[in-house]
Amino acid sequence: MIRLDVTGLQETLQSQLNQIMAENTDVLTRAQKGEEKYADSLGWLNTEEWADGEKVSRIEEIAEKIRKTSDAFVLIGVGGSNNAARSVIEALRTPDAPEIIYAGNTLSANALNRMLKQLEGKDFFIDCIAKNFETLEPGSSFRLLRKALKERYGKDYASRVICTGTRGSRLDELCQEQGYEFIDFPLDIGGRFTAISNVGLLPMAVAGIDIRSVVQGAADMQKQLRSAPAESNDAYRYAALRNLYYRNGWKIEMLSSFEPQFRNFFYWWTQLFAESEGKDGKGIFPVTGEFTEQLHSIGQYIQDGENMIFETFLNVKEQQDSLVIEADEADDRFDYLNGKDFFDINKAAYEATLAAHAQKFPCNVIQIGRIDAYHFGQLFWFFQFACYVSCGIMGVDPFDQPGVEAYKVRMFNALGK
Helix, strand or coil: CCEEEEECCCHHHHHHHHHHHHHCHHHHHHHHHCCHHHHHHCCCCCHHHHHCHHHHHHHHHHHHHHHHHCCEEEEECCHHHCHHHHHHHHHHCCCCCCEEEEECCCCCHHHHHHHHHHCCCCCEEEEEEECCCCCHHHHHHHHHHHHHHHHHHHHHHHHHEEEEECCCCHHHHHHHHHCCEEEECCCCCCHHHCCCCHHHHHHHHHCCCCHHHHHHHHHHHHHHHCCCCHHHCHHHHHHHHHHHHHHCCCCEEEEEECCHHHHHHHHHHHHHHHHHHCCCCCCCEEEEEECCHHHHCCHHHHHHCCCCEEEEEEEECCCCCCCECCCCCCCCCCHHHCCCEHHHHHHHHHHHHHHHHHCCCCEEEEEECCCCHHHHHHHHHHHHHHHHHHHHHHCCCCCCCHHHHHHHHHHHHHHCC
16 A cells, blocks of 8 residues: 655644644545535546446457557547556556557647657557547547558558547547447546546556556555545545645645656646646646656755745655666776665665755655556555545635636637637
């Protein structure tokens, strides 16, 4: 199980935290039960609803067909239709899996041409993921990739098209008209909460990820957090801490890690909290720190800049890889590293950074056993639930995103829609 630790919380802040937690136990209770007013957005709250044994078996069957007959798989999706799957795939993809190529997340002609170039000479499938098939990025990429499939496979191209959409949508109609395979994008889950559903699990399975372990990790975390009382509920404590820091002027949260395998998970986490909390003139701004690399760029600001950041570290406990530095005859003045394992060197850098940053601002640590499919499932469910609770304490709707539409109206007008 993952676990939350808090480093050096001042006595005055601890008192305020106790008060926030005491005042908002009803927020936790409502979230654990699932609030009726959010019923159309809470499909993720019960992992079984969209990832039971039968649904997972169907995903595995589709994925196996793709793996046996293709060199590449194109995930067409933007934001929540892309980020969860990509975070696991790029961390854990098996070497025997088809190449995973991403589309539908840009309007850059250069990037799209490079994507199409990657497909030359390859047998490939595409999966267009879109809850709302009016979104420009996936819609335009879907058209490009249908053309590429037709040029390669002729009239048989339709057998290599999968669409993950909502029943009754234009995407569903296209599947019926053109003979594409259709799977459900859950009606009662918003994009950024869809990791444990067809949206996230099918691409993961194609990449060779053990999706049953992902689902089990999420289910175990669900069982724990939906039953644990306030005083022993880490997600509630994390949500309360975030609101405590926010009220005290720390309005930016940095999620940091010393493991580059979390690079794409950062995108998922950033969207989750930015879209869920950032409304009604409120919200903690989410940023990320990929260390040690970014300690040599933004590290100066973190340590000596304006004091408006608090930090949450993802710390992996178990050693998964080993690489020992051997003695060298050249006098490079790094002999103090002789015989040391990079795992231990990296841990020393983490511990030094945590100690230094905690001298300036609050730091949380989320302890993770190891980086594997099971713990990714745990992380998805932990943060989703914590975000739901945090929004409840803050007083904003966790599941809408009205601000996203502001640019779209202007863009569609400019394009003559």
